[in-house]
Amino acid sequence: MSDKLIKRRRLTMSWNFEKEEQWLNEMSRDGMHFKKASMASSFFAKDESVRYTYRLDYQTGQKLGSSKFQEYIDLYQDAGWEYVSSYGSLWHYFRREWQPGEEPRLYTDRDSLIQLYKRLQGVMAVMMLVNLVIMLANMVNLRNFFSGDRLWTIGLPVTVLYLLLFGVLGYGCWRMQKKVNALKL
């Protein structure tokens, strides 16, 4: 086992956290164990002698290092989950040693899973609203950019960027709603 961390591109979106879990689990199967995540990369430690099952948890209102956060990871630890790291104090990575035929989960009933998806959806909805306010505020400033050739250099690119962000967030909200609906009877 070496202490050197290996960097890999990370391209998953928030609503695809199950896919990220799957990826981390496959990496772990191949001896690459997730340590921490940054904006666009994930870092792994190589160790052929172990294999883990990784799970992501999403919690708002957690301050890393606070006593509330300590209670949170203590509870998960009691349940057999080792705390690995957090990303942006919202996403928390846990793992436990892999066992054949076992599929351990953090969320074991429909209601708590629905709550989890709704927490995610709520944050994306808020981000959309914030984005809207910023966009409108900027539109007022940018109004003079929309005239003449500035339209192509500033006006249009900025608008496209905002719309793209809207699209991504809107799509995320919609995906969460689909997941919630699929769970409801």
Add this chain to the structure above:
Amino acid sequence: MKEMLPLTEAFYYILIVLYTEPSHGYGIMQDTEKRSGGRVKLGAGTLYTALNTLLGKGLIEQYPVPEGADSRRKMYAITENGMLVVEAEIARLEELLNVGRQALITKKG
């Protein structure tokens, strides 16, 4: 209070376990699994979310950790309201069971 019903299995087991005596998260997990004959295994995320919801609704509360116990583990106790809710749920379940059993007997009879 009625709007809390029906309780999810997780809520129900947490309240039932705490009805007997105050406990910590890990104790609730183990006790739930034992009492359900191994059927109900509360995931850490499910338990954590449920405890926070129950605290928020005032059905359970923090309980001071007794001397000598592991102070790292936060303890929970059921409140008066929590007892009322779980008793109402048991009455509701009893009605459901009775109606169902009655139907089975009538059919066979």
